Amino acid sequence: MLSIKNLHVSVGDKPILKGINLEIKAGEIHAIMGPNGSGKSTLSHVLSGKSGYTVTEGSVTYQGKDLIEMAPDIRAREGVFLAFQYPVEIPGVSNVYLLKAALNAIRKHHGEPEVDAMDFLTLVKEKVRLLEMDEKFLYRAVNEGFSGGEKKRNEILQMAILEPKLCILDETDSGLDIDALKIVSEGVNSLRSPERSFVMVTHYQRLLDYIKPDFVHVLAHGQIVKSGGPELALELEEKGYSWLEEQVAA
Amino acid sequence: MSAVIASRYPAEYESIAPSLPGQNQPWLQQLRSEALQAFSATGFPSPREEEWRYTNVSGIEKKLFSVPASQVASDVSADLLKAYQLPDAWSVVLVNGRFSAELSALSGLPDGVSVLSLADALVGANVGAKNFSPLLETHLGRAVNNAEHGFVAFNTAWFSDGLFVHVPPKQVLAKPIQLLHIVTQADALAITRNIIIVDESAQASVVETFVGTDNAYLTAAVTEVFVGQNADLTLYKMQSESEKAYHFGGIYIKQERDARFTHHNFAFGGLLARSDIHADLDHASECVLNGLYLGVKRQHIDNHTRINHLKPYGISRETYKGVLDDKARGVFQGRVIVAEDAQKTDSQMNNRNLLLSVDAEVDTKPQLEIYADDVKCGHGVTVGQLDDKSVFYLQSRCIDEETARNMLTFAFANEMVDKISIKSLHDNVLEQVLARFPQQGVDKEWL
Known part of the structure; x- marks a missing residue:
């Protein structure tokens, strides 16, 4: 699904990622953990195509294609979805319009006809119920005046409707109370399938109590310093990040 | 300060004066003669005047416009009427500055409600036994006077017709009233005066629509608005003049105690267009000024607002948005004055x-003048490009960059269009917004 090889990324002259290697197969869930400033968000931004980052070395291959070469909207249509840490408010554009425009862009990209209006509404309403959202949200401007929890739920709603192949969750759990975290996690778990992979970038181990990863990687100073199974997350919970950071520094 | 440039227009006045309405009204003759005198002394406003520093109208003197000999209703195409005449309104149509009974739609007005051409109101003709003279004498020239600036004096001396509206107390109008102001003749002077009187506890909506065929001409309209105690008036202005035209439109509002006035100003047309919206508020009156200006090519669009809080407990809310592309220039001057007596004023501006090109420009000047000490007043101004974060967010949701930019531009403008509560006008304004900017990928359904 996704193959990251020796990825080096700079912002301006400053190197942020210094040789990341990561293989993600279809159906797998990978958690990327690490302290603040370790490069976690940079990794998710680079994968989704945000501008302002320079890939100085290495490669990212998604389904056999060079991901770095693709414009952000093409990546999205090819099935890469970024759930934002800070979802953007878009006044004047309704949620339901954005969903429809996005879904139709994907269908067009794959040479399929536009979605039927009735089928679309049925689909959207089903997913709205899944995420325990009020239908009124659909007709409100994208994220405008939403609480932090509502914004994160809205990201997962978009993901549920667009059915991406590679889902990147950038700190989706931060700022959520336990009820909202459970709803978001259930939403994510319901999307798990043998064809779909997840990259969960998180600072807190708590998320992994609700979404069980197959692999956990620890990022520090722009490198993956340790990889393991779900048990690694528990070790981090107990010992913190400093013992791994010291290893890199040494 | 250097001397004003003498205007070439007063020399023409004598020849056209006999054709202007109100010949039999001495008070109006007096008003016109004072106005001619004032205009001859000052001419059109110059950028040396603080309120006109960003807008130079000297082009009007370089090109000599003249009063058309007569209006010709047959010049008005069916398409133009279809596009701009609201189907669900009483309408007064002015062609080249004169009333066209043929094109207007005035049947079925409720008893006691007067909607007619100003010239007819002055003559008293075609309106049965009604004598509007006393009402006109106590209102025309009372919301604004010649001292304001040259355009007001010019209008007072030259006006050839206009809209007259009188809504009696407690009358609530079921349909809007439209003034459709059409200029079809090249180099025409279309000088019109509108008087709108809404009596105590009455409620009405009025739409002023300014359009023209593809010519150079000058529209100079002055609208005086009187909103009585506890009355409610919503006034729309749809300015879609030809892209070669000069437009001046001044709206001067007197609000009595507890009166509510809402204005929606859509400034889309003209080579050079200036609007004045000046409101005087009494005790607990409420004034809402909304505006959207769109400039493309070399358009110059100036909006000048003044909200005068004269008495306590007044509320004012002002929101103006501008989208400027190409080499267009926008001007926003917003003044809020809170008099010493106007305690508990609540005002937000x-x-x-949004600048879409590097050559587009905007000059914005909000001014708060507060002489009372217990008030809540605020203002905010932003000038910028489309937000990169928003563009990226939409891109990450499969929308290509160009469509994302178009969507965000429309969304920005649409906030103001959405405030229109007359469906046919809303759709008309929306069409015009869509026509002015690239619309690739933008689906009207969500606008």
Whole structure:
């Protein structure tokens, strides 16, 4: 699904990622953990195509294609979805319009006809119920005046409707109370399938109590310093990040 | 200060004066003669005047416009009427500055409600036994006077017709009233005066629509608005003049105690267009000024607002948004004056501008003058490009960059269009917004 090889990324002259290697197969869930400033968000931004980052070395291959070469909207249509840490408010554009425009862009990209209006509404309403959202949200401007929890739920709603192949969750759990975290996690778990992979970038181990990863990687100073199974997350919970950071520094 | 440039227009006045309405009204003859005198002394406003520093109208003197000999209703195409005449309104149509009974739609007005051409109101003709003279004498020239600036004096001396509206107390109008102001003749002077009187506890909506065929001409309209105690008036202005035209439109509002006035100003047309919206508020009156200006090519669009809180407990809310592309220039001057006596005033002013090209320009000047000490007043101004974060967010949701930019531009403008509560006008304004900017990928359904 996704193959990251020796990825080096700079912002301006400053190197942020210094040789990341990561293989993600279809159906797998990978958690990327690490302290603040370790490069976690940079990794998710680079994968989704945000501008302002320079890939100085290495490669990212998604389904056999060079991901770095693709414009952000093409990546999205090819099935890469970024759930934002800070979802953007878009006044004047309704949620339901954005969903429809996005879904139709994907269908067009794959040479399929536009979605039927009735089928679309049925689909959207089903997913709205899944995420325990009020239908009124659909007709409100994208994220405008939403609480932090509502914004994160809205990201997962978009993901549920667009059915991406590679889902990147950038700190989706931060700022959520336990009820909202459970709803978001259930939403994510319901999307798990043998064809779909997840990259969960998180600072807190708590998320992994609700979404069980197959692999956990620890990022520090722009490198993956340790990889393991779900048990690694528990070790981090107990010992913190400093013992791994010291290893890199040494 | 250097001397004003003498205007070439007063020399023409004598020849056209006999054709202007109100010959049999001495008070109006007096008003016109004072106005001619004032205009001859000052001419059109110059950028040396503080309120006109960003807008130079000297082009009007370089090109000599003249009063058309007569209006010709047959010049008005069916398409133009279809596009701009609201189907669900009483309408007064002015062609080249004169009333066209043929094109207007005035049947079925409720008893006691007067909607007619100003010239007819002055003559008293075609209106049965009604004598509007006393009402006109106590209102025309009372919301604004010649001292304001040259355009007001010019209008007072030259006006050839206009809209007259009188809504009696407690009358609530079921349909809007439209003034459709059409200029079809090249180099025409279309000088019109509108008087709108809404009596105590009455409620009405009025739409002023300014359009023209593809010519150079000058529209100079002055609208005087009187909103009585506890009355409610919503006034729309749809300015879609030809892209070669000069437009001046001044709206001067007197609000009595507890009166509510809402204005929606859509400034889309003209080579050079200036609007004045000046409101005087009494005790607990409420004034809402909304505006959207769109400039493309070399358009110059100036909006000048003044909200005068004269008495306590007044509320004012002002939101003006501008989108400027190419080499267009926008001007927003917003003044809020809170008199010493106007305690507990609550006023908010906001001006937001979106510049789509490096050559587009906006000059924005919010001014608060507060002489009372217990008030809540604020203002905010932004000038900027489309937000990169928003563009990226939409891109990450499969929308290509160009469509994302178009969507965000429309969304920005649409906030103001959405405030229109007359469906046919809303759709008309929306069409015009869509026509002015690239619309690739933008689906009207969500606008």
